[in-house]
Amino acid sequence: MTNLKRPLVQFNNCILRPQYTSKEIFPNPTTLTILPTQKWAFTGTHKTKFLEALAGQYTAIPADSRSYPFLEQQVWPSSVTKLVSFATDIKPAYLSARYESYREPEDVDLASFLKKSLDSTTDGKSAEEHAQVYENVVKRLGLESLLGQWIATLSNGQMRRARLARGMLSSPKILLADEPFLGLDKVSTLTLSRLLGELAPSPHVILGLRTHEPVPEWISHVGVIDESGLIKAGTREEVAETLQDLRDRRNSIFIDQSYDFETAKLLPGRRPGADPVIDIESFTIAYKGKVVLKDLNWTVMQGERWHLRGDNGTGKSTLLSIITGDHPQSWNSKIRLFNEPRKVGRQNYFSINKVIGHASPEIHAIFPSTLTAFQTVSTGFTVGSFLPPSSVSHMATNLTKDEQTERILSLLEYFNVNPDVQFSDLNLNDQKLALFIRAIVKNPEILILDEAFSGMNDQSIFRCKQFVDEWGGTVIAIGHVEDEIPRCDKFIRLYGGENLVEQGVIE
Numbered sequence: 001m002t003n004l005k006r007p008l009v010q011f012n013n014c015i016l017r018p019q020y021t022s023k024e025i026f027p028n029p030t031t032l033t034i035l036p037t038q039k040w041a042f043t044g045t046h047k048t049k050f051l052e053a054l055a056g057q058y059t060a061i062p063a064d065s066r067s068y069p070f071l072e073q074q075v076w077p078s079s080v081t082k083l084v085s086f087a088t089d090i091k092p093a094y095l096s097a098r099y100e101s102y103r104e105p106e107d108v109d110l111a112s113f114l115k116k117s118l119d120s121t122t123d124g125k126s127a128e129e130h131a132q133v134y135e136n137v138v139k140r141l142g143l144e145s146l147l148g149q150w151i152a153t154l155s156n157g158q159m160r161r162a163r164l165a166r167g168m169l170s171s172p173k174i175l176l177a178d179e180p181f182l183g184l185d186k187v188s189t190l191t192l193s194r195l196l197g198e199l200a201p202s203p204h205v206i207l208g209l210r211t212h213e214p215v216p217e218w219i220s221h222v223g224v225i226d227e228s229g230l231i232k233a234g235t236r237e238e239v240a241e242t243l244q245d246l247r248d249r250r251n252s253i254f255i256d257q258s259y260d261f262e263t264a265k266l267l268p269g270r271r272p273g274a275d276p277v278i279d280i281e282s283f284t285i286a287y288k289g290k291v292v293l294k295d296l297n298w299t300v301m302q303g304e305r306w307h308l309r310g311d312n313g314t315g316k317s318t319l320l321s322i323i324t325g326d327h328p329q330s331w332n333s334k335i336r337l338f339n340e341p342r343k344v345g346r347q348n349y350f351s352i353n354k355v356i357g358h359a360s361p362e363i364h365a366i367f368p369s370t371l372t373a374f375q376t377v378s379t380g381f382t383v384g385s386f387l388p389p390s391s392v393s394h395m396a397t398n399l400t401k402d403e404q405t406e407r408i409l410s411l412l413e414y415f416n417v418n419p420d421v422q423f424s425d426l427n428l429n430d431q432k433l434a435l436f437i438r439a440i441v442k443n444p445e446i447l448i449l450d451e452a453f454s455g456m457n458d459q460s461i462f463r464c465k466q467f468v469d470e471w472g473g474t475v476i477a478i479g480h481v482e483d484e485i486p487r488c489d490k491f492i493r494l495y496g497g498e499n500l501v502e503q504g505v506i507e
Ligand SMILES: Nc1ncnc2c1ncn2[C@@H]1O[C@H](COP(=O)(O)OP(=O)(O)OP(=O)(O)O)[C@@H](O)[C@H]1O
Pocket: 098, 099, 100, 101, 149, 153, 154, 155, 156, 157, 158, 183, 287, 292, 310, 311, 312, 313, 314, 315, 316, 317, 318, 319
């Protein structure tokens, strides 16, 4: 039972510390009251830490300086708050696993994935009530047609909705959704935003937003968090100026041209040529009769920069997996790479990927966390492996070992990533940077950047974009946020299913 007349959360001069450490997460103590009638979003560089604190993580000092007055005394706050953040947590065993029909026993379909969190709830609801909640959530998040599909085969946007549904099914009193719109197309963003706005009071929803994201109109209050702690909080009108300042500061990073450009020194630049690099002719792909791409024609010339567009689930990742040979249906002579029809015996997985550099959320999800940043980048020189180069590796470079080491270290230094830190200990920004550097380190003919910059901080996005622009090779980029893709001159838009694609020049 909860009391909706009392505040949801109250911080009163509260110092927050991780357990077993004496260093607080913010130097400034926090004072803030969140009422059940208000709808809050938090933004700023350290908003995730604050959402974690709202979810009951970290030790509050003094102990009663953080409270949840709306809860009954005996309820443990962390058991009724749910923080859903959107780094993927499903790990297919290997990249192509996503597209295969064979499944490991531990793979589950979406329905089982969702029902797991219903089984574990301790909210005293009856089986019928659970069934009703389940039906309602599935319907509202548009997941009905996907229930029988293996979760590993869901597109990124579909998986995002599934994770949110799972968070809602555990019936939390407060649902904290950190960057729920990351990677979603405009329509899905709007649908999801409306849904989140209508949920309160069951559960109360608090959002984490990136500074440049529009604040949904249903949000009444905004808090801004930086490394010092909560710097501003109030109604959206009261915080509007601070938000504008943050956005202006961000834009000035993107306009600032003062970086010392070293691309040419770090990586030999590539110049456009007159040859087709990728040529796909009248190609169709379907799963058990469900058509994803129909009669696709697409030619990419050397040095061209394509923005691959399309709403969630329209087949963008599928198309890329056709190019990289990760998709079982990609062994088809309608696909030509450097004028060579894709045929067993004439091309193989290694010859294809020798010339392709690739960074994507899927690679991020399955990347071995025990490698150091240096080793992570070194795997960019091997083909079809996440292991650092060894004598048995299929190598994608003619550089000597010393030359490879020098290039890895100079790129890591340029992007300011510590070579010795283990991948799992790098923050999200540096993990993304390490994977981007891994994709470019061998100076590939084709660079595929699938949401490669999303999750990076603004400085890093800017540096990576400048780097790619300067480099000049063939690029295929996916990203729903314009700011997060490098300069492109052409686009191809997928509409999914039987629908035709649209192609054109970017003005
Ligand atoms: N093995 C599979 N079996 C059935 N359906 C699949 C399989 N793999 C992918 N799909 C479906 O194919 C469609 C295209 O998926 P894909 O990941 O290519 O979309 P996307 O455009 O990259 O989406 P997003 O922007 O959300 O990442 C989706 O509806 C997805 O559920």
